[in-house]
Amino acid sequence: MAAEQLLLTGLMGVLLVAVVALLTRVEDWRSYTPLAGGGGYGGEATHAHEEKPGGLVRWLTTVDHKDIGMLYGLYAIIAFAVGGLMAVGIRFQLITPEGALFGNQFYNAILTSHGITMLFLFGTPIIAAFANYFVPLLIGADDMAFPRINAIAFWLLPFGAILIWGGFFLEPVTGGTIQAAQTSWTMYTPLSVEQVNPGVDLMLLGLHLTGVSATMGAINFIATIFTERGDDVNWANLDIFSWTILTQSGLILFSFPLLGSALVMLLMDRNLGTTFFAAEGGGAMLWQHLFWFFGHPEVYILVLPPMGLVSLILPKFSGRKLFGFKFVVYSTLAIGVLSFGVWAHHMFSTGMDPRLQASFMAVSLAIAVPSAVKTFNWITTMWNGSLRLTTPMLFCIGFVSNFIIGGITGVFLASVPVDLVLHDTYYVVGHFHYIVMGAIGFAVFAGLYYWFPIFTGRMYQKRLGKWHFWLSMIGTNVTFFALLLLGYLGMPRRYATYEFGPGVAPLNLVELSHQAASVGAFILLVGQLIFVYNLVVSWLEGPEVDEGDPWDLEETGQKTKEFVWHEDKISTALTDGGDEEIATDGGEKATATDDEDEDVMTDGGNAESAADSE
Amino acid sequence: MAETEKVFDRETLLDLTVNVIPLGILTIFFAAYIVFNPFGFDSVISGVQLAIIGTSAVLLAILTYYSGAAVSRAENRQEALEEKEAAELEAEDAAAEDATEADDDTAEA
Numbered sequence A: 001m002a003a004e005q006l007l008l009t010g011l012m013g014v015l016l017v018a019v020v021a022l023l024t025r026v027e028d029w030r031s032y033t034p035l036a037g038g039g040g041y042g043g044e045a046t047h048a049h050e051e052k053p054g055g056l057v058r059w060l061t062t063v064d065h066k067d068i069g070m071l072y073g074l075y076a077i078i079a080f081a082v083g084g085l086m087a088v089g090i091r092f093q094l095i096t097p098e099g100a101l102f103g104n105q106f107y108n109a110i111l112t113s114h115g116i117t118m119l120f121l122f123g124t125p126i127i128a129a130f131a132n133y134f135v136p137l138l139i140g141a142d143d144m145a146f147p148r149i150n151a152i153a154f155w156l157l158p159f160g161a162i163l164i165w166g167g168f169f170l171e172p173v174t175g176g177t178i179q180a181a182q183t184s185w186t187m188y189t190p191l192s193v194e195q196v197n198p199g200v201d202l203m204l205l206g207l208h209l210t211g212v213s214a215t216m217g218a219i220n221f222i223a224t225i226f227t228e229r230g231d232d233v234n235w236a237n238l239d240i241f242s243w244t245i246l247t248q249s250g251l252i253l254f255s256f257p258l259l260g261s262a263l264v265m266l267l268m269d270r271n272l273g274t275t276f277f278a279a280e281g282g283g284a285m286l287w288q289h290l291f292w293f294f295g296h297p298e299v300y301i302l303v304l305p306p307m308g309l310v311s312l313i314l315p316k317f318s319g320r321k322l323f324g325f326k327f328v329v330y331s332t333l334a335i336g337v338l339s340f341g342v343w344a345h346h347m348f349s350t351g352m353d354p355r356l357q358a359s360f361m362a363v364s365l366a367i368a369v370p371s372a373v374k375t376f377n378w379i380t381t382m383w384n385g386s387l388r389l390t391t392p393m394l395f396c397i398g399f400v401s402n403f404i405i406g407g408i409t410g411v412f413l414a415s416v417p418v419d420l421v422l423h424d425t426y427y428v429v430g431h432f433h434y435i436v437m438g439a440i441g442f443a444v445f446a447g448l449y450y451w452f453p454i455f456t457g458r459m460y461q462k463r464l465g466k467w468h469f470w471l472s473m474i475g476t477n478v479t480f481f482a483l484l485l486l487g488y489l490g491m492p493r494r495y496a497t498y499e500f501g502p503g504v505a506p507l508n509l510v511e512l513s514h515q516a517a518s519v520g521a522f523i524l525l526v527g528q529l530i531f532v533y534n535l536v537v538s539w540l541e542g543p544e545v546d547e548g549d550p551w552d553l554e555e556t557g558q559k560t561k562e563f564v565w566h567e568d569k570i571s572t573a574l575t576d577g578g579d580e581e582i583a584t585d586g587g588e589k590a591t592a593t594d595d596e597d598e599d600v601m602t603d604g605g606n607a608e609s610a611a612d613s614e
Numbered sequence B: 001m002a003e004t005e006k007v008f009d010r011e012t013l014l015d016l017t018v019n020v021i022p023l024g025i026l027t028i029f030f031a032a033y034i035v036f037n038p039f040g041f042d043s044v045i046s047g048v049q050l051a052i053i054g055t056s057a058v059l060l061a062i063l064t065y066y067s068g069a070a071v072s073r074a075e076n077r078q079e080a081l082e083e084k085e086a087a088e089l090e091a092e093d094a095a096a097e098d099a100t101e102a103d104d105d106t107a108e109a
């Protein structure tokens, strides 16, 4: 018996080694090759003196910030797909009042997982993807300050995801003993303490891992931006995206460790009989305070870098520099500080002392100012500019538009009397989805399209890009405007069905609005399918970009360091004559393929409006 | 001191107004909650009430001060550097001109 098992183990070992050996032979994944070797060390992956190993091992062992950025990006996009399909499930369920798809428990599990997936497995990682790839390029650093910590931070994430989603896989295997967590993303006690399901513990551990990952990443970015800047980069000319990453990292540093501690306390309450959040101990409100002291900064952790992306990209297609650059910088910092003084606006209806409510209302109203300042800066930048409506620009404009609706609904919620009416209705869901999807999602798309030529060496299909934009814009507004309406109608959030008595809400209208939201979600889904198709197909066989300035930034004096780097990379590859990939792939010289760029050539920016100082 | 005067010049102060607005809002609420107090005074609750607004305002002021100073100093340094480079360039040009003139002279001679 024992011998048999030993043999089996040995066999498995041999098999594993064989698989690894095989994988190391899988030379260059074609899609990734434009990155091979980073700067100018040629792309001949087979040579003995190559710096990085080939095949999959390269991706498992890499400490190069660009590679890690790609890993984060891949991870985040997978999470976005998972979370998005969950959202589609939710919207499908709510087409009929009695629920069209799931039982109540599974609905709760999907709802919980959707929120956590989108915020922690998509939102934070996709920002880390951009930051890893581009911050070192933008500030003229060779790499991150701590490349290995960078790699560790990433590799914690897949395990986090496995734990967070673990309940779904284990439910069928364990006959339902372990289920997916049904705590909602806020994990409010006492519910989250009393649910005996071990799936909740798995999720808490997974969340803890992602928190550790985010904290390591944040420390790394702070160190990098402070100490690794190139000689010519200083606080006066640091680009706006790096500023927002710096602020965001500060927020992470002060808030995620708190989440970690709160999660450990919750785990102990669940498993070791402590009473941190029990009525006879700290009480349920303690959890809410701890959670939201993390939770509100978290929403700004998610929105600041996207604001930075828009501030960076939008001027490039407006033909002039960002209006009031310094205003944007200082208001970013202001948001960073103030976001720690507003947490209890999520708790107005808990019976907190009205004097405290008044304070949190005051700070919440004050934090709206810097957000509004940025909005005015974006609008002023576009005002009378020579706009080029490329795909990234469309997404930037969509961002501004959606952010206005999301922000203003937030200001209403910050007012105590209004919040007491709207709290825990779909209005809140509408508010934050305008921001998390309409703004953050859109900025992410803008960034992906804008830098597509850099990280793939190719150009996407611009028509599909525009389809993606319009379907996303229409879908977002149909869906989330319907949610705002539902909130006004009194529809409470987090319900798997809505067969209430007519005293609760006017049922016909509620049903209609839910159906409208579901139609919007379907439009969104189609848009995202187009996006994924475009991403994959253009990456594999899009026209190669062989010029360093695919967006004609030079004309308006806005060519930033990452495109200079990109140009260097292309020209060294060409002068070496050695970059196998560019030469063999498709065979033809680059000029033949490149005139399918965005409509940059025709519109050509005008240089006159380029302002002086950044 | 001359140093601080230069750091917070007019332009920097103008840039910082953007954070003065939320600071102003916080200050107004702070004062208003002292003056209008329909829920009565309680040393703990009212203390926390004012501390939430006060701490936010103070931290915002501190961060604004230091970031403004850092940016402004970097700017001054950059300007100084650019001036120096420009001056050097000019000097080089002048030297080169002198040299060519001298060449011309000798050639003529």
Ligand code: HEM
Pocket: A186, A299, A300, A302, A303, A345, A346, A364, A365, A367, A368, A371, A406, A407, A408, A410, A411, A413, A414, A415, A419, A422, A423, A424, A428, A431, A432, A435, A436
């Ligand atoms: C303009 C500034 C903003 C203000 C004044 C504001 C205000 C509020 C308030 C008062 C609530 C609580 C509503 C309730 O539960 O009754 C809320 C909820 C929420 N806000 Fe905002 N918000 C702002 C911006 C943002 C941003 C930028 C984001 C995202 C990046 C965001 C994400 C959220 C989320 C996720 C929730 C719901 C949390 C939950 O209960 O699940 N908000 N907001």
Ligand SMILES: [Cu+2]
Pocket: A295, A296, A299, A342, A343, A345, A346
């Ligand atoms: Cu909040």
